[in-house]
Structure formats: C-alpha cells, structure tokens
Amino acid sequence: MPRILVCYKWVLDEQDIKINPGDLSLDSSKAKYKISDYDKNAIEEAMLLVESKEGSVDALTFGSDKVKQSLKDVLSRGPGKVDWIGDTAFEQADAFVTANVLAAAIRKNGSYDLILCGEGSSDSYSQQVAPRLAAILSIPAITFVQKISIDGSRIIATRKLGDCTEVVEVAGPAVLSVLPEINKPRIPSLKQVMAAAKKPSQEVKLADLQLGAEELQPKTITLSVKGYVMNRKNILYKEANQADNVAKLVASLAQEGMC
Amino acid sequence: MSYALTEEQQLIQQSAREFTREYIEPIATEMDRTGIHPSAVVQQMAEHDFLGLYLPEEFGGTEAGYLSYVLIIEEISRMSGAVASILINHASLAAYTMYRFGSAVQKQECLPALCSGEKLAAFALTEPGAAPGVGSHKVIATKEGDHYVLNGHKCYVANGGVADIYVVFALTNPEAGAKGMSAFIVDAKAAGLSIQRTIGKMGLRGCQSAELIFENVMVPQSNLLGAAGAGMKIVKEAQLVASVAEGAQVVGIAQAAMEDAVKYGKQRVQFGRPIAAFPAIQTMLAEMATHIHIARLAVYDAASLIEKGEDFMKEAAMVKLFTGRIGQSALIDVIQIEGGYGYSQEMIASRFYRDIKGAVITESSAAFPEKVIADDLLA
Amino acid sequence: MADMTLTHEQQKLQALAREFTAKHIIPVASEWDEKGEFHKFILEEVKNIGLHCMAVPKEYGGPGCDSVSQSVVMEQFGYGCCAFATTLGGNGLSSYPLAIAGTDEQKQLYYGRLVAGGMGGFALTEPGAGSDAGSCATTAKLDGDKWVLNGTKCFATTCGVANIMVVFASTDPSKGVKGLSAFIVEKERDGFSVGAVEHKMGIRSSNTVELLLKNVRIPKNHLLGNEGEGMKIAMKTLDMARPIVASMAVGVAQRALDAAVAFAKAYLDVNGKPIGMQQAVSFKLADMAIQVEAARQLVRNALRLKDAGVPYTKEAAIAKTFATDTAMQVSADAVGLMGNYGYSKDSFVEKLMRDAKVTQIYEGTNQVQRIVIAGQLLR
Numbered sequence A: 001m002p003r004i005l006v007c008y009k010w011v012l013d014e015q016d017i018k019i020n021p022g023d024l025s026l027d028s029s030k031a032k033y034k035i036s037d038y039d040k041n042a043i044e045e046a047m048l049l050v051e052s053k054e055g056s057v058d059a060l061t062f063g064s065d066k067v068k069q070s071l072k073d074v075l076s077r078g079p080g081k082v083d084w085i086g087d088t089a090f091e092q093a094d095a096f097v098t099a100n101v102l103a104a105a106i107r108k109n110g111s112y113d114l115i116l117c118g119e120g121s122s123d124s125y126s127q128q129v130a131p132r133l134a135a136i137l138s139i140p141a142i143t144f145v146q147k148i149s150i151d152g153s154r155i156i157a158t159r160k161l162g163d164c165t166e167v168v169e170v171a172g173p174a175v176l177s178v179l180p181e182i183n184k185p186r187i188p189s190l191k192q193v194m195a196a197a198k199k200p201s202q203e204v205k206l207a208d209l210q211l212g213a214e215e216l217q218p219k220t221i222t223l224s225v226k227g228y229v230m231n232r233k234n235i236l237y238k239e240a241n242q243a244d245n246v247a248k249l250v251a252s253l254a255q256e257g258m259c
Numbered sequence B: 001m002s003y004a005l006t007e008e009q010q011l012i013q014q015s016a017r018e019f020t021r022e023y024i025e026p027i028a029t030e031m032d033r034t035g036i037h038p039s040a041v042v043q044q045m046a047e048h049d050f051l052g053l054y055l056p057e058e059f060g061g062t063e064a065g066y067l068s069y070v071l072i073i074e075e076i077s078r079m080s081g082a083v084a085s086i087l088i089n090h091a092s093l094a095a096y097t098m099y100r101f102g103s104a105v106q107k108q109e110c111l112p113a114l115c116s117g118e119k120l121a122a123f124a125l126t127e128p129g130a131a132p133g134v135g136s137h138k139v140i141a142t143k144e145g146d147h148y149v150l151n152g153h154k155c156y157v158a159n160g161g162v163a164d165i166y167v168v169f170a171l172t173n174p175e176a177g178a179k180g181m182s183a184f185i186v187d188a189k190a191a192g193l194s195i196q197r198t199i200g201k202m203g204l205r206g207c208q209s210a211e212l213i214f215e216n217v218m219v220p221q222s223n224l225l226g227a228a229g230a231g232m233k234i235v236k237e238a239q240l241v242a243s244v245a246e247g248a249q250v251v252g253i254a255q256a257a258m259e260d261a262v263k264y265g266k267q268r269v270q271f272g273r274p275i276a277a278f279p280a281i282q283t284m285l286a287e288m289a290t291h292i293h294i295a296r297l298a299v300y301d302a303a304s305l306i307e308k309g310e311d312f313m314k315e316a317a318m319v320k321l322f323t324g325r326i327g328q329s330a331l332i333d334v335i336q337i338e339g340g341y342g343y344s345q346e347m348i349a350s351r352f353y354r355d356i357k358g359a360v361i362t363e364s365s366a367a368f369p370e371k372v373i374a375d376d377l378l379a
Numbered sequence C: 001m002a003d004m005t006l007t008h009e010q011q012k013l014q015a016l017a018r019e020f021t022a023k024h025i026i027p028v029a030s031e032w033d034e035k036g037e038f039h040k041f042i043l044e045e046v047k048n049i050g051l052h053c054m055a056v057p058k059e060y061g062g063p064g065c066d067s068v069s070q071s072v073v074m075e076q077f078g079y080g081c082c083a084f085a086t087t088l089g090g091n092g093l094s095s096y097p098l099a100i101a102g103t104d105e106q107k108q109l110y111y112g113r114l115v116a117g118g119m120g121g122f123a124l125t126e127p128g129a130g131s132d133a134g135s136c137a138t139t140a141k142l143d144g145d146k147w148v149l150n151g152t153k154c155f156a157t158t159c160g161v162a163n164i165m166v167v168f169a170s171t172d173p174s175k176g177v178k179g180l181s182a183f184i185v186e187k188e189r190d191g192f193s194v195g196a197v198e199h200k201m202g203i204r205s206s207n208t209v210e211l212l213l214k215n216v217r218i219p220k221n222h223l224l225g226n227e228g229e230g231m232k233i234a235m236k237t238l239d240m241a242r243p244i245v246a247s248m249a250v251g252v253a254q255r256a257l258d259a260a261v262a263f264a265k266a267y268l269d270v271n272g273k274p275i276g277m278q279q280a281v282s283f284k285l286a287d288m289a290i291q292v293e294a295a296r297q298l299v300r301n302a303l304r305l306k307d308a309g310v311p312y313t314k315e316a317a318i319a320k321t322f323a324t325d326t327a328m329q330v331s332a333d334a335v336g337l338m339g340n341y342g343y344s345k346d347s348f349v350e351k352l353m354r355d356a357k358v359t360q361i362y363e364g365t366n367q368v369q370r371i372v373i374a375g376q377l378l379r
Ligand SMILES: Cc1cc2nc3c(=O)[nH]c(=O)nc-3n(C[C@H](O)[C@H](O)[C@@H](O)COP(=O)(O)OP(=O)(O)OC[C@H]3O[C@@H](n4cnc5c(N)ncnc54)[C@H](O)[C@@H]3O)c2cc1C
Pocket: A007, A008, A009, A010, A036, A038, A039, A042, A060, A061, A062, A063, A093, A094, A095, A096, A098, A102, A116, A117, A118, A119, A120, A121, A123, A124, A125, A126, A127, A128, A129, A130, A220, A222, A225
C-alpha cells in the first residue's frame, strides 16, 4: 500500500504568452495558469500505481499566492489531498530554493514511499528539482523514467537514455522524475471535478518550515526573460522567368552561408 | 469574459475543452462527411459524466448545474455542432422532460440509465406533414384498457435510430388539437416501432435524424408522462430549456468560426496588406464579436435561472431569438471574410456555416420566441 | 404567368426558359449537387434550344439576346439550379471581353467555338490575386510572333471542361495593374493543363478549377485590345456580368420564396390549420417577397440603362449587391421557416442556402461592389 507524493508546479500556459514585438518582453497579462504538463503525467502515474495496488496519493505544490487556484484542478485528477505553499518568495525561487522548500514541507508533513516529479517544468524546464529534492532528503533519485513498478518496498524503474533504456531498482523511499511518454493523463470526469471540492487541502506557511535565510536565497538570479523572433527578410524576386528567380534565391542563400 | 464562473465551472469548462481536443477533434471532419453517429464519442461523454451532468445525484446525475452543462455544450460546439446536438437532444429535451414531468417511479426507472450512458434518449415531436403529397401522419394514441396504442409517423427525430428510449408526443384526443397532445416514454425496442429511414441534412451531420413509424405500438399507461393533454405545455418548456443549450451551441460555433476568420484575415494579403486591416473586415469582426459576447451573457444568464429553479421562459426565448439572428449572420460574414477559399468544402468555416443553421432552427410554434416573449410582456 | 413589363419577345423567351428549367433542371438538380459532378447533360439539352450562348451576336451565328432577355433567362436557370446558371453565366462572361475589345477575326474564333457548342471560361483570379486582381503573377512574354504564358490561375469556372478561354496575364510586371493584358487561349495549346478541382460547399455541379500555364505559346493576335488594357477590359466585363449574377440570385431567392409559400400553405399546425395563417409566418413571407421583387427591379433597371447605352456601372454594382444579399437572406429565411424539413435533404431549400452564399463572393465580393459604388459616388 504505497504512499505516494506528487510535486506539481502551477505555471502560466505558454500558449497564452505573447511576445511584444518592440522590446521582445513577454506579455503574460492574458495568460491563464495550468498544471505543468509533465506533472500531469506524474499525477497520472501515481494514480495508476495506487489503482493496481491500493495506497494513497497526495499532492504538493509551491507557488505564488495564485497557486490556490490550482487545488481543485489537481484534486480532480485523483490525489486525495493537497498541501500548498503560497508565498511571494516563489517569484525569485530557483531550483535550489524550490527543492529546499519542497523538502522541508515533506519532512514536516509526512513520510512517503515514493515521490514523483515531472521531468521538467513547462516553463523553466531546468530538470533540477527532482534530483535536488532527493539529495536534500538523502534518498535515491531516478530521472528520465518511462516505466515504474512497485514490489513491496522495492521500486523498479525503466530510464530512457538516448538510444537505450536502463532498468534500475532502489529501495524506497525515492524521488522519481517521469517522462511524458510514461502514460497519457486522463481527462477528469465531471464527478471527479465535483468531488474535488470535498477533498482536503492544507496550507503550509513558508514561515513554519523553519528554513534559514540562506536556504531561501536563490543561487541563480534571472536577469531578463525575452522572446526571440525570426525576422523575415521580405525579399521578393519578381523576375518574369522562374529560372532567374531561383538563381537569385540560391545566390543570396550562398551569400548568407546557407549553402 | 467577466461573467463570474465558479472554480468548478471553470474546471468543467477546461475538462470539456480537453475532452473536445482529445475525442472530438480527430473525428469531426470525417463525421461530417459520412454522417455516421459517433457512438465511441457518446461512450466517452458518458464516462466523463456529460450525459447527466445537471441532473440530481439521486438519479445518477452529477448535479453540476445547468450553467455547467451549457459551458460543456459551448466547448463541444467549438469543434462539432453535431456532437453538441446529440447531447442536447438526449439531455435537454428527452432527459429533462422525464425529470421535470415524470413520476417518481418513471424517474427512478429511466434516468439512471440516461445518466450513465447505458441508454441514449431522443425527443420525437415533428411529423412529416409538410412533405408534399405525404398527407398527415399524425401520431394518434388510442386508449385500450391499461395501454395506449400508438399509430403514425415521426420525422427528423434527432438521435432517431440510435436512441434506446424516446419521448414521443401523440394525440390522445385528436379533436382537441393542441390540447389533446400527450407525452409518452417509449422503448426503442417496443414491438411495432421501426425506423423508416435516416434523413440527410445540410449540417450537424453525425447527429442522426430518422423517420420513425409507429404501427400499433402498445405503450403501458404507466409510461404516460405528466397528465393526458399536457403535451403542449411539456413541449414548450422542454424546447425553451433546450433553447438555452442551443444558444450555447450557437455561441460555441460562432466563436470558433470567428477565431478562424481572424486567423485567416491576418494571413490573407490583398492590395499589399492583410485583409484584416480593411475597416470593412474589421467592422464585420467587431460586430460578430459583440454579438457573440452578448449572446454568451444571455445564455449564461438564462442557464443560471434554470439552475436556480426560477422562471426562465422569457429569457430562454430571448436567447433563441437573439442567437438565431446573430449566429446566422456571423457565419455568413465569416465565409465572406474568407472569400472563395472559405466557400471551399475543405475549410472548416463551410462546415460551421452549415452546422449553425441547424442550431438556430425553431421547430415548434409552441416555443416561437417572439410569442413567448410577447406573452410574458403582455401578461 | 407572363411578366407584362417585358416585351413580347422577352416573354416568349421567359416561357421557354421556364419550361426548360421545369423539365430539364429541377428534376435532377439535387442529384447533381449530391454527386458534385459537372452537369454536362443539362448543357447538351440547353444547346438544343440555342440558349447556351445568348450573348453571341446574330452576325456571328448566336441568338444575340438583349441584356434584359439574358437576365430573364438566367433568372429562370438560377431558379432551377444556381450551379447550372453559373456555368451558363460564366460562358456569357467569358464572351464579354470579345464584345468589348475583340477584333472581327477574334470574334469569329471565339464566338465560333461557343456557337458550335464549346464552352468558354474567364480566368482572372489567382491564388494571390482575388479582389486585388491587378496583382496578377501570371506573365506573358512576346517571343517572335508568339506570346508565351506562364503562371497559375484559380477558381476558374467551367475551365476544366472549357474549349476556349480568356486568360489574364501581365505583359509588364513592373507596371502592376497597368501591365495586365487579356488573351484568348484555346484548351489544346501545349503547356495548358487543368490543376486541382475545387470542392465547394455549394454550386457543387459547377466546375471550378485551377489552371496551370507552362510555356503556353499562343499567336500574337490572341491579345485582346492593347497591351496593358487587361484591367480595363476585366472591369468592363464585370460591369456587364454583374446584373447577370444578380439575375441568378433573384432566381434563387424566388425559388426559396415559392418553396416557403408552398410549405406555409401545406403544413398544418397541431390545430390542423396551415401555418401560413399565422401572422408570424405570413408577414415573414411578405418580407421575403418585398426583397425579391425589389432585387428583380434593381436588376432590370441596371440592364435597361445598359441597353439604352448610358453608364450603368454603379447601378450594376448596386443590383449585384442587393440581389445576392437577398438570395442569401431569403434562402436562409426559407430554411428557417421550413424548420427541420427545410434543413434536411428532403427539401431543396438547404441547397439554395449553400448556393446563395457564393453569389456574394464571386464576380467581385460585395465589399468590392461597395468600392465600385462609392468610387462612382465620390468621383
Ligand atoms: C529559461 C530559463 C533557463 C534556466 N536555466 C537554468 C539553468 O540552466 N540552471 C539553473 O540552475 N537554473 C536555471 N533556471 C532557473 C531555475 O532553475 C528555475 O526557474 C527554478 O525555479 C526551478 O524550477 P523549474 O520550474 O525549472 O523546475 P524543474 O526542475 O524543471 O521541475 C521538475 C519538477 O519538479 C517539481 N517542481 C518544480 N517546481 C515546483 C514547485 N514550485 N512546486 C512543486 N513541485 C515543483 C515538478 O514536479 C516539476 O515537474 C532557468 C530559468 C529559466 C527561466
């Protein structure tokens, strides 16, 4: 009866983010939030594991004050309970800080046989939180997981490595980060959506986690975030003869070092 | 959109959006071509609790409210008006009628299967009196002992032939005209009930329409819905409830079509600039955006009234009247913006054009929106 | 019933066209629409009564019909099937450039083929040049005593089966619109081929194709008018053609009105009375009739001006816009009024509604008509 924890991040939907043509700054004023895509795979995997084995699934998230909006969404996808930390500290947090916060919350709130993360978040995709979390908690980390099975206290995972796979086995607890191909997340049914309202959620105050100032001090400072644009050269070849047009095109590609 | 949707409603909307992308988008074009009922999608809708979503939990529903239900219709319609029609005929017309007018026993017997998707329902009202030379095929119900015996034809029955259960309107007292009409629950497998043919339509293809023949179909008296002679009252209420869902269908189709026109208008260059830069195009877009916005608010408002159990007839009729006009004109303009290309069968706009017309048709004079609104004003 | 505002000759032609429509078009129109194949055999029939090339003057062996006569016939054909009317209208359209700028020799060639039963085509539009016809990318270069044409045309009506065509190409791309010229191209020329066939939402049995021109060599004297006069010729051609499109649209609208009236008389409401007795229905019919009649008279007015030899550009554009908007509105209203029956393939009004839309797009979109009208007003 494994006890599983899933860490998920509440991120801006990248599809809604526009790039301002002038200074290339990001305009997220119309962007909605969502559960980071790979985290949906992590949640789904947790649900699949307990469906065949019984057990329980909890969810944990660290975010800004907006993270509260995510609670019913995550609960509708299956977990029985969610713990959340909503704090302005999140805005500056890097993988170091995030992992410190998550680890502290896990230590405070319970023991788990398995902690699942997505391979990387939809927004920053640093792929660091899972391994850092494992290091802080002094338990094994398995990354790039595309298959998981649990046998008593043993966790067997298949990792995808370039052009081969590796099967590893650890004694739990452990942190695993999963790849999107591990499963296809289900779309919550409406009964699950309605039931989410009745499931418990618990706020964890950052202050109660007794983290030192240094643990909340990001190692990485984001100096700027900018979009990039592909500029068109807007050159039109208008010769009557198509062969001339082709010749000119080839010549200019050669000049740019493209061929 | 500032209409205050609750967190649940937003999640339901999101769920429906994911559902539509996953299960409907891949089949929508092909379904329009073949016109074949998408039974796998209906099964998926059942598994996601769409079929009984506003009905009470005691009957197997989800009790998510009528507003949540129209949100789902709107989302589905952005991809397929036909799938939305299947759901509307099942949930707003047939299931609603049973829920509102059925006895406790009828509800216990019928509704759980309609909510779980074990059974699909249909609403059989129209008769083929119009086809020239066909004459009258009114369905007459004659009382014999503890049964009624039904004879006649029903036409253009949506979900006809694929439904497991029909709400059938028949004349129990033909001399009394409208006042002699009654509603019955009829099992699709009842002896003497057969499918004459399925009927091709301009759009909403995939929501199958059929002509039904009743030949001495024995219906137990216990299957009479509401009182004998209450048929017209039932039709009016059910159609007005459905009007609100159809309004959401119009909003969904028009919204998707508009987004398509916006995309096209930004790309298509004539006279050295994107056609979207022409005031003529901007005016069309601005008008349809305004109409869609207002229509959506009217739909949500009427749905909230239904949900709260308040009087909704006038507001529902207003939805019908308004969406009927603006849906049609939005699609005429969308094709106009897309020019010769929009007229091509391969462009999604041409499907929306055909579909939206089906969503705005008023079938029964009982629910004639101008009449309902005026009656309310003049009462 | 004879239209007493027409001359005796015109009345006779109208009766002939009406009879032809009833006998040869109406019975098969739906079937050809369903198939989406070119209605070749109707075309063969129309040749028997000599109405396939109405615009060809008597001295070249044609019937030399005046404009009102052409309009009267095209209204009847539009009444029967807008796709078929489009085929014949396109045939006429393709011959107008000859009337505007053709030499005697060119007329002998072009009209000769039409009179002999060949079909004509008019290829102006290109993928990048729709409303902005001047931005044509097809080129024509003089090589010795031959013009060499290269490029792609699209949305070319009947051109997949046509025998001879007027094709627009630029003889001097640096001059833009002023570099456009018009050419006669026969289908048997080397390098001429038909590309993709357009699958359309409506007028499905009209043939709409892409034309591929690869080093098509045509004699020097196949240039119509002078180099650079293409745009002028195209604009005059469209002036002549617009009232004809408008006539077809009036036919479509009249058919929709007639269908709605017949329905209103035949369809009985639940009380056994024809629905036409309801004011909500009868006033709708009256509104439809007002539009149809106004459209018809606007068309006739433009054509009388034309036949009188006075400027009629503005009136032609007004008639085209109003008549095609009427066809759109009235056909959509007819479907609405006839409910599920109108929306189904049991009736033909759904076809009218699909067909009507294209009339607002081709031969200059109704936005382009406004550019023309406003241009005349603000001169
Ligand atoms: C473009 C860009 C590039 C960057 N590159 C680097 C870099 O190369 N090196 C570097 O050190 N930093 C980098 N950073 C900064 C920093 O690593 C991240 O922004 C930091 O916050 C880590 O979170 P993540 O979203 O990347 O987590 P990831 O490590 O990608 O997330 C993996 C998983 O951890 C869990 N998780 C992550 N965040 C939370 C949360 N808040 N609550 C609960 N679970 C969570 C989820 O399960 C998630 O799927 C970069 C930032 C940006 C914007």
